[in-house]
Amino acid sequence: MPYELFYWDGIQGRGEFVRLALEDAGAEYRDVAREPDGMETMMACLKGQDGMGVPPFAPPFLKDGDQIISHVANILHYLAPRLGLVPDVEALRAEAHGMQLTITDFVAEVHDTHHPISTADYYEDQKDEAKARTAAFLKHRVPKFVGYFDRLLAVSAERGVKRGDGADQAFALGDRFTYVDLSLFQIAEGLAYAFPRALANFDDAYPHVAAVRETVRQRPGIAAYLASDRRLAFNQNGIFRHYPELDQIAY
């Protein structure tokens, strides 16, 4: 039975982190809300009208038979051993999950760059505050978060050299590719879309993250996905948005 992913139609958003794992692994899945009448199906789930019990707080959520799993990091934690995207060892799963939860926090901060006051109001009604929040985000938070992952990948690379096993690519969890690397790809892609001017030096500043992004782009499952119409384009309704007035170099 295929996995059933439930996420808002029309945006990459948080659901994209799950799609990337499913696509990389070549897993069978349905992207339910994007099917005909799919939004109605998803809204019925969220209202608890489908008999599945207490509904999740919000999309994305995944159905695997009778099991419902909510929140991106929880879904990836559940799926990854099944998809071969993390070793099925508790210690390594917990390590990867901790990294993914750091990415989760970062994604929330990306969202708040354009909605620093209220998600109930339009961006246009909080534009001044968005400029201030985005300036702080670009100056402090991008270096803190992306810099962290770049250092982490650098440590992996050093260890690979020491091992001398010829591994020429470092991943978040060491020499083993995991779903965390897929998520780092999505972060790098999203930042490049949202802040092409402010982060023009991204590849120089974060060379190890940039290398992972390129490796991910060339993986067969991802390359096929990116070339398909299943990959939605970034747009102004998602988490990563491009507003030229926010995309300013931080001093």
Add this chain to the structure above:
Amino acid sequence: MPYELFYWDGIQGRGEFVRLALEDAGAEYRDVAREPDGMETMMACLKGQDGMGVPPFAPPFLKDGDQIISHVANILHYLAPRLGLVPDVEALRAEAHGMQLTITDFVAEVHDTHHPISTADYYEDQKDEAKARTAAFLKHRVPKFVGYFDRLLAVSAERGVKRGDGADQAFALGDRFTYVDLSLFQIAEGLAYAFPRALANFDDAYPHVAAVRETVRQRPGIAAYLASDRRLAFNQNGIFRHYPELDQIAY
């Protein structure tokens, strides 16, 4: 060997969700940063100087022997089966973890009520924005999040009545007490500290959450903890802060 919790000294903060689980279960643990020279030990860990490899992104993190687990929800996911605070069944652990991740998101929003623009700046330098964000938080986000958990507990209670097994208390995961209930206690306590005026009607609005709070308060491990000097008071450096100018009734 006792668990070693690493979290900033002087505040409840995010570490408190982990402390509550350890205390409720009567687990042996060290609160490392609160010991003499403990902050130096924690900072050395965060700089990767303790030989444990790639450091966590931020406190809290837990050491269990050689294993490091970072992020509150990840720590609770790891600890809870060991402490008897969740059934050791993947489906139920995933359900509880999804709930805890919703609480995680809410806690981040609580933090941003007083720091809507930048964590690098003082509250006083973003007070106007904090007023606007807090008004939206109290009007939209508290009802959305806390209301969600109240409905979830109401469903649990209905099921308990249908089962007719005499269970007079509903918990987040049904008739079984878990760490999620401990976290709901902390949410309710924190909101009462931060917004006594704006949320004066909390118990009427969210009676099931209020009931869980009272149940938790009377659990032997928690009652002993709350009466001890291990329980720090809420203060103006933590996640939940009381600023009278933010504690305004939302219309």
